[in-house]
Amino acid sequence: MIALDAMGGDFAPRTAVQGAIAAAKQNISIQLFGDEDQIVPLLYQMCPDWTSLPLTVVHCSDEIDMGQEPSKSVLKKKDSSLVKAVQAVADGKASAVVSAGNSGAALVAGTLILGRAPRVMRPAIGDFIPTNNGSIFCIDLGANTDSKPAYLEQFAQMGHVYVHMVKNIESPRIALLSNGSEPYKGSSLVKQAYILLEKSHLNFIGNIESRDIFSCDADVLVCDGFVGNILLKALQGATGAISHWLKKETSSSWLSKLYFYLGSTIFNKLKRKTDYAKKGGALLLGLNYPFIVAHGCSNAAAIEQALIFAHQIEEEKFVKLFNEQVAALAEKRSGVTMVVSQKLRSIFGFRQH
Amino acid sequence: MIALDAMGGDFAPRTAVQGAIAAAKQNISIQLFGDEDQIVPLLYQMCPDWTSLPLTVVHCSDEIDMGQEPSKSVLKKKDSSLVKAVQAVADGKASAVVSAGNSGAALVAGTLILGRAPRVMRPAIGDFIPTNNGSIFCIDLGANTDSKPAYLEQFAQMGHVYVHMVKNIESPRIALLSNGSEPYKGSSLVKQAYILLEKSHLNFIGNIESRDIFSCDADVLVCDGFVGNILLKALQGATGAISHWLKKETSSSWLSKLYFYLGSTIFNKLKRKTDYAKKGGALLLGLNYPFIVAHGCSNAAAIEQALIFAHQIEEEKFVKLFNEQVAALAEKRSGVTMVVSQKLRSIFGFRQH
Numbered sequence: 179m180i181a182l183d184a185m186g187g188d189f190a191p192r193t194a195v196q197g198a199i200a201a202a203k204q205n206i207s208i209q210l211f212g213d214e215d216q217i218v219p220l221l222y223q224m225c226p227d228w229t230s231l232p233l234t235v236v237h238c239s240d241e242i243d244m245g246q247e248p249s250k251s252v253l254k255k256k257d258s259s260l261v262k263a264v265q266a267v268a269d270g271k272a273s274a275v276v277s278a279g280n281s282g283a284a285l286v287a288g289t290l291i292l293g294r295a296p297r298v299m300r301p302a303i304g305d306f307i308p309t310n311n312g313s314i315f316c317i318d319l320g321a322n323t324d325s326k327p328a329y330l331e332q333f334a335q336m337g338h339v340y341v342h343m344v345k346n347i348e349s350p351r352i353a354l355l356s357n358g359s360e361p362y363k364g365s366s367l368v369k370q371a372y373i374l375l376e377k378s379h380l381n382f383i384g385n386i387e388s389r390d391i392f393s394c395d396a397d398v399l400v401c402d403g404f405v406g407n408i409l410l411k412a413l414q415g416a417t418g419a420i421s422h423w424l425k426k427e428t429s430s431s432w433l434s435k436l437y438f439y440l441g442s443t444i445f446n447k448l449k450r451k452t453d454y455a456k457k458g459g460a461l462l463l464g465l466n467y468p469f470i471v472a473h474g475c476s477n478a479a480a481i482e483q484a485l486i487f488a489h490q491i492e493e494e495k496f497v498k499l500f501n502e503q504v505a506a507l508a509e510k511r512s513g514v515t516m517v518v519s520q521k522l523r524s525i526f527g528f529r530q531h
Numbered sequence: 532m533i534a535l536d537a538m539g540g541d542f543a544p545r546t547a548v549q550g551a552i553a554a555a556k557q558n559i560s561i562q563l564f565g566d567e568d569q570i571v572p573l574l575y576q577m578c579p580d581w582t583s584l585p586l587t588v589v590h591c592s593d594e595i596d597m598g599q600e601p602s603k604s605v606l607k608k609k610d611s612s613l614v615k616a617v618q619a620v621a622d623g624k625a626s627a628v629v630s631a632g633n634s635g636a637a638l639v640a641g642t643l644i645l646g647r648a649p650r651v652m653r654p655a656i657g658d659f660i661p662t663n664n665g666s667i668f669c670i671d672l673g674a675n676t677d678s679k680p681a682y683l684e685q686f687a688q689m690g691h692v693y694v695h696m697v698k699n700i701e702s703p704r705i706a707l708l709s710n711g712s713e714p715y716k717g718s719s720l721v722k723q724a725y726i727l728l729e730k731s732h733l734n735f736i737g738n739i740e741s742r743d744i745f746s747c748d749a750d751v752l753v754c755d756g757f758v759g760n761i762l763l764k765a766l767q768g769a770t771g772a773i774s775h776w777l778k779k780e781t782s783s784s785w786l787s788k789l790y791f792y793l794g795s796t797i798f799n800k801l802k803r804k805t806d807y808a809k810k811g812g813a814l815l816l817g818l819n820y821p822f823i824v825a826h827g828c829s830n831a832a833a834i835e836q837a838l839i840f841a842h843q844i845e846e847e848k849f850v851k852l853f854n855e856q857v858a859a860l861a862e863k864r865s866g867v868t869m870v871v872s873q874k875l876r877s878i879f880g881f882r883q884h
Contacts, residue, residue, distance in 0.1 A: 247715045282716075310775055320710055323718045357673055357760040362600045363635075365676045365757040388761045389768035392775070404718040407710040408758055409765050411742035416769035419745035422663055 180488045181272035184212035185241035185259040186279020188475050194278070195220040197481025198233060206489045207232035209272055211263040212241070238262050241279075244474060248282035252290065260284065264291045267467045274468035274488040276459065278476040285321050288462050288469045295501035297508035300329050301464035302403065303471065304340055307413065309392045315341050315350075316391075316399045320407035321462065327370035330354070330400055331378060332508065336463050337398035338380055339503040343496070344526040345397070349381040353396035355405060356385035367402060375400075379510070388412075458483030461491070464504070468497045490525040533841045534625035537565035538594035538612040539632020541828050547631070548573040550834025551586060559842045560585035562625055564616040565594070591615050594632075597827060601635035605643065613637065617644045620820045627821035627841040629812065631829040638674050641815050641822045648854035650861035653682050654817035655756065656824065657693055660766065662745045668694050668703075669744075669752045673760035674815065680723035683707070683753055684731060685861065689816050690751035691733055692856040696849070697879040698750070702734040706749035708758060709738035720755060728753075732863070741765075811836030814844070817857070821850045843878040 180201075184194040191212050198208045199221070210217055214237040221228040221235070240258040242251045255261060260279055264287045266272040277284050281303075289301055304317035317333045317340075318325070334352045341350040354372055356364040361372060363385055375382040386394050388409055401409065458480040459472035468491055472484045491497065533554075537547040544565050551561045552574070563570055567590040574581040574588070593611040595604045608614060613632055617640045619625040630637050634656075642654055657670030670686045670693075671678070687705045694703040707725055709717040714725055716738055728735040739747050741762055754762065811833040812825035821844055825837045844850065 245713050282711075310772060323710060323716075323721075355761065357676060357757055357764075358635075360598050363676075368676075368757075387764050389764035389771070391765075392768050392772035404710055404721075405758055405761055408708065408741045409761055411710075411740050412744075412762050412765040413769050415742035415745050416766050417773065418742070419663060420770065420773050422745070 179207045179209055179272040180485055180492075181209050181211060181263040181266040181275045182481075182485065183260045183263045183275070183277035183279055183284075184210040184217055185238070186277040186284075186474075187472065187481075188244075188278075189477065190278065191216050192220060193476060193478045193481055196224055196478035197476075197485060199225045199228060199231065200478065200482040201485035201489070202228075202231040202233045204486065205232065206485055208234075208485060209263075209266060210235045211238050211259040211266070213238065213259075236262060236266070242283045244280050246280060246283065248280060248286045251280070252283050252286040260287055261291070264288060264469070267469075268292055273492045274470065276470045276472060276481070276484045276488050278459070278472035278474055278481060278484075281320065281471050281474070284469065284471050285462065288465045292465045292467045292469060295464050295466050295504065297505040298336075298464035298501075299332055300325070301462050302329075302333050302336060303406075303460050304333075304337060304463050305410075305460040307391065307399075307410070309394075311393075314391055314394070314396055314399050315344075316401065316406055316410070317463070318401065318403040318406050319410050319460065320403045322403040323407075324404070325367060325402035327367060327374055330367070330371035330402060331374040332464075332504075334375055334378070334380055334382070334398065334400045335507045336500075336504055337400060339500055339507060340463065341397045343500060343503070344523055346523060347397055350397035351383045351395060352380050352398045352400060353383050353386040353394065355388060355391075355399055355401035355409070357387065359385050359387060359390075361385065371400070458485075458487055461497075463500070465497075466501070468492055487525070491522075494522040494525065496522060496525075532560045532562055532625045533838055533845075534562050534564060534616040534619040534628045535834075535838065536613045536616040536628070536630035536632055537563040537570055538591070539630040539637075539827075540825065540834075541597075541631075542830065543631065544569050545573060546829060546831045546834055549577055549831035550829075550838060552578045552581060552584065553831065553835040554838035554842075555581075555584040555586045557839065558585065559838055561587075561838060562616075562619065563588045564591050564612040564619070566591065566612075589615060589619070595636045597633050599633060599636065601633060601639045604633070605636050605639040613640055614644070617641060617822070620822075621645055626845045627823065629823045629825060629834070629837045629841050631812070631825035631827055631834060631837075634673065634824050634827070637822065637824050638815065641818045645818045645820045645822060648817050648819050648857065650858040651689075651817035651854075652685055653678070654815050655682075655686050655689060656759075656813050657686075657690060657816050658763075658813040660744065660752075660763070662747075664746075667744055667747070667749055667752050668697075669754065669759055669763065670816070671754065671756040671759050672763050672813065673756045675756035676760075677757070678720060678755035680720060680727055683720070683724035683755060684727040685817075685857075687728055687731070687733055687735070687751065687753045688860045689853075689857055690753060692853055692860065693816065694750045696853060696856070697876055699876060700750055703750035704736045704748060705733050705751045705753060706736050706739040706747065708741060708744075708752055708754035708762070710740065712738050712740060712743075714738065724753070811838075811840055814850075816853070818850075819854070821845055840878070844875075847875040847878065849875060849878075 184191045238259040302318035303321045306313040317337045459470040462469040537544045591612040655671035659666040812823040815822040
């Protein structure tokens with residue numbers, strides 16, 4: 179059973195309802211948390227026989243808006259769709275939660291209600307960014323806006339475990355995002371994290387600059403959540419701007435129009451490559467239970483993907499395995515063996531590496 | 532007279548010598564600082580009658596490499612090309628300095644030898660990033676890797692003055708780079724800077740996310756130097772990666788090859804648009820004298836542009852005017868009138884706005 183915060187996201191609850199119907203048709207059980215006066219009519223409208231699907235609605239009288247301050251709203255709004263959906267997982271009524279709402283509030287609710295996994299200091303958001311030769315796993319992409327050196331070391335450990343499990347790389351190469359490749363470069367936070375990583379048992383390869391992430395040979399890129407968020411959104415912004423400029427250039431002459439016509443296939447391929455939202459959302463790493471944070475601007479297809487992703491990682495007990503490995507690494511226990519199934523890797527889009 | 536650190540940069544001294552010859556042919560007086568055993572033969576090789584140009588060579592027995600720790604190397608290497616070039620400006624023998632070398636060392640040398648302008652807490656690097664509808668002035672792009680809220684407020688003041696002078700905008704709209712547009716978003720540094728900017732007399736329009744910088748209506752984007760550097764290089768990296776992917780796609784089929792052939796003009800236009808190094812370098816703002824920091828990877832044309840830029844801003848007394856305005860703003864003096872010449876704006880590529 180997946181708990182879905184149906185009121186979270188820019189186009190909620192419509193996209194949530196539509197995504198949930200699509201996922202439920204693939205035999206995934208979903209509980210929709212939100213205002214039943216809005217949700218039930220939408221369900222009947224989009225799928226008249228929705229009651230035959232594994233879908234249930236749990237009424238919530240409140241919701242947390244994108245503009246609300248996370249900690250306060252989570253603590254005050256006990257009857258909000260987010261808090262109740264997360265609580266359902268903590269109570270064992272659902273096995274994973276999905277929300278496209280206020281991500282700061284999601285982090286607070288996840289940490290307070292689901293709890294941090296053993297040995298984890300701060301949960302983090304990690305995801306793959308496509309590069310010239312594959313992809314790089316970036317962590318943290320926005321969960322922690324103020325970090326300490328030890329948090330960055332743990333993000334590196336989480337990145338190590340994630341990439342090991344998902345890509346089957348024995349010893350992932352870990353890099354630190356900085357303003358220069360030299361060891362002395364960086365904010366004081368980065369410089370201190372550099373020292374910790376150098377001393378660690380991880381395969382630390384040093385600093386890399388943001389312009390080199392597409393061509394570097396690192397598997398994991400470690401940064402604090404504020405910087406990671408700026409980086410991720412800059413890449414999205416640049417992709418959008420370049421596409422905009424190309425379109426503008428290509429609409430100004432006859433030759434250009436022909437060029438644009440010929441190029442539509444290529445553009446579409448490119449768009450898929452730079453679509454960081456393919457999986458529908460990112461996993462909040464370091465919590466006791468699976469929590470998938472989807473983009474605020476998610477459409478129904480993205481919500482559907484996030485629900486499928488939540489279902490698949492739960493079937494493979496990914497979060498349990500992941501947390502065990504992170505704790506072992508934090509405790510510097512030796513002889514940790516990791517059994518990673520082929521199926522688990524395929525969930526993340528990676529087969530035999 | 533412009534002082535050029537001829538040993539700074541990835542392709543020095545060759546690019547420095549070639550760029551200096553090109554600029555000297557446009558009647559700009561240049562003093563080349565560096566190893567005369569390398570520089571003089573290059574001068575004869577590239578321009579046999581170079582002695583008829585306004586070019587002189589000042590021998591320096593040392594240089595500062597890219598990999599060296601800035602503060603230590605500046606303090607120790609008194610006979611390095613960088614330190615001697617900067618010293619020439621402080622001594623009144625040259626009016627501006629250009630270096631494509633270690634930018635951290637440039638900042639240290641600039642601050643220690645040229646001194647901070649009145650009321651300036653920290654010098655900063657600011658430059659324009661092209662957007663969908665023009666450009667946005669970003670400050671700081673890398674001078675300060677650890678900032679305080681008051682520094683960010685002053686970067687905003689410097690951005691205000693710069694854009695006012697260069698674009699002739701009466702009250703530039705100032706935005707703060709954050710991980711969300713809501714006022715409560717951001718690192719603790721950004722949240723504190725938000726409060727200072729809200730109280731200031733600047734035209735502060737709030738937070739913006741990095742994905743929105745291409746489409747937002749802000750004139751100035753304020754950030755700390757570490758984040759600004761990550762942002763700038765991420766945009767450069769994304770431009771390169773997208774161009775790489777497009778080329779890869781367009782080399783795989785007959786139709787694609789035709790597409791690529793047709794598109795070369797468009798690609799070249801785009802490349803020019805995303806070439807942040809058009810002026811050859813950025814001005815270090817907040818110092819008593821003009822200091823232009825060029826990219827480490829500068830070619831001869833970029834060095835030439837940086838020298839021309841240095842000469843032009845010096846002719847218009849830009850730095851003197853700029854520093855007066857920043858001091859007035861910091862002291863909250865009223866009735867500051869600013870006389871901005873049409874010529875000055877054209878130097879920066881902006882005419883009547």
